[in-house]
């Protein structure tokens with residue numbers, strides 16, 4: 613790659629620093645299965661502002677400062693590693709950055725998204741159609757990886773992987789709590805593409821949005837009757853478990869599975885009914901500006917964990933935490949990013965949603981974008997364009 617190219621990144625220079633600082637960043641040598649991408653569009657995820665506000669020591673102790681955050685990017689390939697087969701220089705791609713993943717601790721900042729040139733792994737990147745803008749394409753990666761981990765990994769819900777264009781209906785229903793989130797948006801589309809029936813929850817204003825993604829039933833997660841509503845919708849169906857997205861939702865999903873009559877449904881075939889919750893979200897975090905925030909956040913996690921263990925034991929429900937970057941370490945990552953997504957995006961079977969909310973242009977806007985997401989969005993993805 614030309615030595616004339618310089619790179620800049622939005623750095624978190626030390627724990628809890630605000631704002632991020634735009635500084636020159638190194639361009640490291642590519643590993644054989646990596647591609648270097650000129651980032652045109654990047655999206656913000658809750659984990660970005662959570663790591664900035666709470667620090668890395670509790671959840672990601674291997675991350676070291678100064679640190680570049682960011683997981684979702686779309687752009688143009690400018691260099692490929694020696695073993696790369698699926699991509700060429702000039703290709704338009706999206707990809708899930710592996711920078712926060714423990715396995716990539718040595719290349720942490722190089723494999724992060726908030727920079728001009730980011731490194732992606734071939735098996736966690738997809739070609740995008742010419743009709744899809746970079747700013748809209750970058751909304752997908754972490755939502756996609758997280759949904760795919762929970763739905764398809766054998767140690768999670770173990771659903772059948774989708775194949776482009778080929779939907780084989782299955783007499784199976786999955787509960788996806790939080791359908792209007794970025795994760796939920798991808799999860800509904802992936803489950804439907806694999807032939808499963810989806811029941812979901814979101815605010816009533818997003819019912820149409822979730823139905824258009826393919827959900828059969830939508831319920832308001834804030835309603836006092838939501839548990840009985842979902843239990844009613846599940847009646848007589850072969851339920852294969854739940855993907856719980858949204859604060860405290862794993863506990864509510866366990867309440868629902870504990871009330872569903874698993875015995876009355878036929879339990880034959882390759883994917884039997886199962887009491888399983890893929891846990892995407894934990895409890896609500898206490899904002900760091902509040903009194904005793906760290907202590908109160910830890911106590912919320914302890915209470916959440918104890919409730920999860922108790923409900924799981926009391927109702928014989930299995931569960932597992934989802935890690936959105938984990939599909940990079942098994943067959944699910946390449947099955948989704950290389951085999952399914954490029955063709956499904958091209959045919960319209962899978963859509964790059966939620967809609968991008970472009971906060972601004974340039975790395976200097978990344979902090980503002982993180983603050984916008986932290987304040988809350990509804991069925992939108994906060995995006996910054998760089999080119």
Ligand SMILES: NC(=O)c1ccc[n+]([C@@H]2O[C@H](COP(=O)([O-])OP(=O)(O)OC[C@H]3O[C@@H](n4cnc5c(N)ncnc54)[C@H](OP(=O)(O)O)[C@@H]3O)[C@@H](O)[C@H]2O)c1
Pocket residue numbers: 657658659754755758789790791792793794795796813814815816818833857858859860861891892893894934935936937989990991992
């Ligand atoms: N474990 C992992 O690896 C992983 C990876 C990515 C994300 N996550 C977690 O997954 C969650 C969603 O992340 P995201 O990026 O997809 O979020 P997002 O797109 O920013 O979420 C915004 C949406 O959240 C919905 N929402 C808020 N509270 C909810 C609740 N209690 N139940 C259901 N929906 C709720 C709102 O729905 P309405 O507007 O319809 O009310 C809103 O549309 C977060 O908790 C995040 O930390 C975990």
